Amino acid sequence: xxxxxxxxxxxxxxxxxxREAITFARSLSEAGGGVPVDxxxxxxxxxxxxxxxxxxxxxxxxxxxGEAFASYAGAAWxxxxxxxxxxxxxxxxxxxxxxxxVMAHVAAREGVAMAANVLxxxxxxxxxxxxxxVGGAALEEMRLGDRPxxxxxxxxxxxxxPAATPGPADVQVHAPEVAAADLVAxxxxxEEPEPDLSGTLKSxxxxxxxxxxxxxxxxxxxxxxxxxxxxxxxxVSRVVTSLGWRPHHEQVGQTGSRISPDLYIxxxxxxxIQHWAGCSTAKHILAINTDPDAPMVTKASYAVxxxxxxxxxxINAEIRRRQ
Amino acid sequence: xxTLVCIKRVVDSSSEVVLxxxxxxxxxxxxxxxxxAHEECAVELAVQIGGEITVMTLGDADAVxxxxxxxxxxxxxxxxxxxxxxxxxxxxxxxxIAAVARDGGHDLVLLGNDAADSGDFQVGIRLAYELGWPVxxxxxxxxxxxxxxxxxxxxxxxxxxxxxxxxAVVTVxxxxxxxxxxxxxxxxxxxxxxxxxxxxxxxxxxxxxxRLLLPPPAPSDVQIxxxxxxxxxxxxxxxxxxxxxxx
Ligand SMILES: Cc1cc2nc3c(=O)[nH]c(=O)nc-3n(C[C@H](O)[C@H](O)[C@H](O)COP(=O)(O)OP(=O)(O)OC[C@H]3O[C@@H](n4cnc5c(N)ncnc54)[C@H](O)[C@@H]3O)c2cc1C
Ligand SMILES: Nc1ncnc2c1ncn2[C@@H]1O[C@H](COP(=O)(O)O)[C@@H](O)[C@H]1O
Numbered sequence: 001x002x003x004x005x006x007x008x009x010x011x012x013x014x015x016x017x018x019r020e021a022i023t024f025a026r027s028l029s030e031a032g033g034g035v036p037v038d039x040x041x042x043x044x045x046x047x048x049x050x051x052x053x054x055x056x057x058x059x060x061x062x063x064x065x066g067e068a069f070a071s072y073a074g075a076a077w078x079x080x081x082x083x084x085x086x087x088x089x090x091x092x093x094x095x096x097x098x099x100x101x102v103m104a105h106v107a108a109r110e111g112v113a114m115a116a117n118v119l120x121x122x123x124x125x126x127x128x129x130x131x132x133x134v135g136g137a138a139l140e141e142m143r144l145g146d147r148p149x150x151x152x153x154x155x156x157x158x159x160x161x162p163a164a165t166p167g168p169a170d171v172q173v174h175a176p177e178v179a180a181a182d183l184v185a186x187x188x189x190x191e192e193p194e195p196d197l198s199g200t201l202k203s204x205x206x207x208x209x210x211x212x213x214x215x216x217x218x219x220x221x222x223x224x225x226x227x228x229x230x231x232x233x234x235x236v237s238r239v240v241t242s243l244g245w246r247p248h249h250e251q252v253g254q255t256g257s258r259i260s261p262d263l264y265i266x267x268x269x270x271x272x273i274q275h276w277a278g279c280s281t282a283k284h285i286l287a288i289n290t291d292p293d294a295p296m297v298t299k300a301s302y303a304v305x306x307x308x309x310x311x312x313x314x315i316n317a318e319i320r321r322r323q
Numbered sequence: 324x325x326t327l328v329c330i331k332r333v334v335d336s337s338s339e340v341v342l343x344x345x346x347x348x349x350x351x352x353x354x355x356x357x358x359x360a361h362e363e364c365a366v367e368l369a370v371q372i373g374g375e376i377t378v379m380t381l382g383d384a385d386a387v388x389x390x391x392x393x394x395x396x397x398x399x400x401x402x403x404x405x406x407x408x409x410x411x412x413x414x415x416x417x418x419x420i421a422a423v424a425r426d427g428g429h430d431l432v433l434l435g436n437d438a439a440d441s442g443d444f445q446v447g448i449r450l451a452y453e454l455g456w457p458v459x460x461x462x463x464x465x466x467x468x469x470x471x472x473x474x475x476x477x478x479x480x481x482x483x484x485x486x487x488x489x490x491a492v493v494t495v496x497x498x499x500x501x502x503x504x505x506x507x508x509x510x511x512x513x514x515x516x517x518x519x520x521x522x523x524x525x526x527x528x529x530x531x532x533x534r535l536l537l538p539p540p541a542p543s544d545v546q547i548x549x550x551x552x553x554x555x556x557x558x559x560x561x562x563x564x565x566x567x568x569x570x
Contacts, residue, residue, distance in 0.1 A: 010479075074458070074460060097460075097461050097478070100437075100445075104445035105448055108414075108448055116437070116442060132442065134340055134349060135336040135439060136336075137537075138538070139536045140532055141532070141534050141536065143533055181457075185458055185487050186485065187484065188486050190478065190483045193479070205567065206567045230568065242498040244498060262566075262567060263567050284565060286561065287545075299545075300545050302545065303545050303547050304547070304551075306551035307551070314552035315558050318555040318556055
């Protein structure tokens with residue numbers, strides 16, 4: 001079987017990138033003659049979650065429960081996955097921070113290789129995957145000769161699509177013993193997550209994007225005004241969230257939201273492949289960038305070359321003038 | 324308290340990436356080189372924690388440049404495992420780091436969350452299993468008091484905190500601290516530090532690489548609406564034309 005770690009939102013739904021990973025697992029299963037796809041979730045799954053996983057063709061939902069799983073510990077999750085994986089040929093997850101971490105634990109414990117951020121596979125015997133390296137500037141074909149093959153799927157590399165025929169999604173609840181050593185590094189406290197407002201971003205008709213070019217956390221006033229004038233949402237690059245300029249739920253890309261607005265206006269965003277993964281399905285892109293050779297500019301439908309701190313206020317003024 | 328920080332010399336991917344003829348590596352002849360932001364933050368955290376700080380790398384002869392840069396901002400010793408990093412897989416690198424950590428009697432090893440070139444997301448975790456130590460992954464702040472590491476960072480359940488006893492491995496994500504710039508005296512001091520050069524302890528098994536490829540060039544049919552603030556009327560014309568402007 002193929003085992004997929006499925007991550008859930010605070011309200012218990014399967015996150016989009018985990019549904020993408022299951023979709024990837026299904027195409028692998030089809031290529032491999034129909035090996036069943038099982039899901040591993042942490043905590044008791046809701047009926048809705050089970051129904052979703054069934055619609056994605058999952059055979060069995062393994063739920064890891066008990067005190068060891070009450071707060072996150074990467075080694076404990078890996079131990080739980082090892083307990084249910086049986087003779088599976090593949091153990092995989094979405095390329096999220098948790099997904100990459102837990103798969104690295106599984107691979108280290110099993111003494112096998114692990115491929116992070118896989119985009120596609122090109123052969124089963126030998127099993128060869130293509131993954132992103134050098135920040136997405138290059139791709140690597142990598143042989144995964146060990147069993148289980150352990151890897152993560154880059155966010156938005158495939159689209160999450162329910163199965164043609166749903167699976168039974170039988171639920172098996174496990175409460176495995178976890179070694180004390182696997183619980184030493186566990187989350188001891190977590191502050192309330194920032195409210196996840198990415199829903200409005202994902203459904204917005206217009207998204208104004210902001211990247212490192214914004215300059216600082218104070219550099220967003222004009223961009224927010226433009227967002228307002230267009231009745232849209234603000235979306236940002238990972239640089240912006242890593243530096244703490246804006247909250248994570250505003251991030252667009254492989255490790256953020258995927259957006260498909262009528263118009264995306266990325267300002268001061270270079271257009272790295274990981275960002276592009278989240279915005280490539282926008283109908284129109286209007287890039288504003290000082291660098292005419294930035295990938296975002298060359299991939300855009302329209303562009304303005306210039307400093308966003310000059311261009312955006314001028315656009316705002318022109319919109320107000322015409323209103 | 325002695326800390327080991329692991330850094331890697333990597334090509335600067337903001338410059339154009341060129342591959343070697345055999346597709347096995349990035350051709351460094353045309354590239355700029357750097358250390359990833361995660362690792363620069365790991366160095367900064369080590370300096371803030373204080374005490375003896377050894378910076379290490381497994382890399383070719385030129386990687387001395389990155390070791391010196393780390394020495395210039397406050398690391399006190401350097402170990403250079405001289406080898407071609409392209410032929411080392413993550414398990415190989417973890418084994419070599421473990422040998423350096425054992426040998427140096429370090430209590431804390433800091434690494435980046437992922438290397439900017441190979442992006443394997445796993446050397447720190449494999450290292451922890453080699454050493455039999457706990458590992459905290461992907462955190463942006465780290466402090467040590469009374470033999471306990473407190474580390475925290477953003478997670479899906481909010482801002483998450485871990486507390487683990489030493490010895491421990493921690494992998495760092497950028498964003499929690501601002502790496503400092505080297506001072507002139509710092510640079511002078513760094514020049515005088517003798518770098519401990521070593522051979523790898525074992526033959527590498529390799530990264531499983533078949534080959535590297537460049538993504539296909541995307542054809543561009545961008546329409547440039549103008550330059551600077553003067554482009555505003557053309558932009559607003561477009562917004563009207565696309566019907567995204569409420570009139
Ligand atoms: C595994 C992995 C996952 C990732 N996931 C994501 C993700 O989900 N989302 C994401 O965005 N990134 C992601 N990244 C990071 C990605 O590789 C890039 O580093 C990031 O997108 C770059 O952000 P940026 O464009 O804001 O910054 P930069 O690449 O630094 O680009 C800044 C741009 O702004 C322009 N500029 C500068 N000043 C101005 C100005 N005053 N006016 C106008 N233009 C200006 C510059 O010309 C440049 O093009 C990921 C990376 C990895 C390795
Ligand atoms: N050749 C190397 N020398 C020293 N440290 C390394 C090397 N390769 C990886 N690392 C460390 O391991 C981290 C994770 O790398 P990776 O698992 O390859 O993505 C990096 O951020 C570095 O801190």
